[in-house]
Amino acid sequence: MTTSPPPLRVDRISKRYQAKHGTVHALNDLSFEIRAGRSMAIVGESGCGKTTAAYCIAGLQPVDGGTVYLAGEDFSGASRSQQKRLRRDFGIVFQNPLSALNPRMRIWQNVAEPLRVHEPDMVVSNRRQLAESMLERVGLGRQHLQAFPGELSGGQLQRVVLARALILNPKLVILDEPTSALDVSIQAQVLNLLQELRDTLALSYLFITHNLALVEVLTDDVMVMYAGSVVESGPADVVFAKPRHPYTRELIQSIPDTSPGKQKVFRLIDVNPVQQFSGGGCAFRQRCMNAGADCSEVVPRLELQAHAVACLYPIS
């Protein structure tokens, strides 16, 4: 029996930027795999490398090392024409829907644009028909077809972006903070739609977010990133219930709890911004309460197991 290759496999990709004070290691040997029908979230603070990871995987930025495999085929090392062919296999949804759509194209034209690129022989009426049915699928009626992006609300626009991402029937959708520009009542509408589409179309999501509360709603697995490296990964419910890395624990504890009466005691120490200039040792050690002497010398490696942590002194 042959098993089909996973929709996405990332093998030790890295990305470096040259800055005035040295090299910024935006991504250090990132490896993971999304199996068919599963979904993965990448969480972390600003500057941890989660968006760089999404861009490198989507081929919007070249990687400095490592390989991205889409459905088993080398994507990052492919030629331009091969990349174009492979791009059919995934859709992408960005944070700000208004800037992701062409303001001078009508809604249906925006949605049909991938068809124009990838199916140049298809007649316009067919493209329009497909766009229309996809827009209906995401909950937008016929009255919006002829509108321009500027006439729609944020939640509606994010539905349009989603329709465009899905029009080529991909198995993988990369979602980069898809709801952070939306109000909470609209966010719930979009999240519910994403859930429903995932289940009915058997989609896999790579979900980039800074909001830990959204992870379990959309994905099975989670990776926590800090300063370009994965510090903890595993099934979302396990990681959140029993975090093993001190950073994951800090992230979870920082989330405001909606139940009043349980007000937390806050710490007032100043936080160093994320350190990305390479040096020996664990990047988190200056913020870490568990750090020992060897944390400044040994770079912790991510374990090879279902719930893995990269820490010399994990929380037991």
Next chain:
Amino acid sequence: MTQGLAIDNLALEFAHGRGRAAAVNGCNLLVRPREILGLVGESGSGKSLTALACLGLTPSSCRVSGSVRVNGDEIVGACEATLTNLRGRRIAMIFQNPMTALNPYFTIGNQMLGVIRQHFSLDRSQATQEAAAALKQAGLTETALNRYPHQMSGGQLQRAMIAMAIACKPEILIADEPTTALDVTVQARILGLLRSLADQGMGILLITHDLGVVAQVADRVAVMYSGSIVESGDLNQVFSATAHPYSLGLMQASPVMGMGRRKLQAISGVVPDFRSRPAGCAFRDRCTQAQEVCALGATPYTEISADHQVRCHFPIGKSQGAELT
């Protein structure tokens, strides 16, 4: 004289067609000293405009009526000289995005001295001492005085903004989404700082769209929808016996840790634009409880308990609200 910040029947109107449309309509709020009042609402509900009105900073196209008093002193209709004396000294504001609120050409110290010397007759070195003390209170060191905004991280800049706002020890602090642009770990520290300022005697109006933030630090909460306060009261009462369908909808739509793959309860529809707000209750088109009476005239306030008011014809009973937690 009412202590703290008292907003009475505040209306903010803009010209629309031949008449006027109210972005904020009959808003009543009270922020007492030592208290944090959380003002919650979605984009377009009028909360930021209300904050600007508290400092007399509304755009000239906006017609302001009603009253805003800072420990008895009226802001609405006050002359520019009075406002200059009040702003920074009696009532200060922290804006959402510290990167755009600070001047990139001047050091943090330079900008802080400007505020301090505007209100106190201090020489440079005395004023610098005051600025250093304020920075320390906000959790920064003196070295921040010589830094330019671009040399600091988002969290540090927000602290610098807070330091600037508290440098003249104002009685009232207005924080408009102070942590929205920040990471959760930094947010937790900024909220802790606001709490300690309130404990030292300041009255704080904390504007946010995040109910979690409110639950974390506020003493009282007011929920704003389309220009009016729909529910307000003591934090625990509003959260445990939520009475307005919109407040309940907001709570149920917010994802929380550990909820698993459960579907969120979304509120259908969108916030109406204030220029085309339906008559009667502005929420009725999105409300599951709405009946004919909701379309008629202004909805009156109902007392749920001593410190808990709601503006709804059909407030949710205590039993339903309790299911939330």
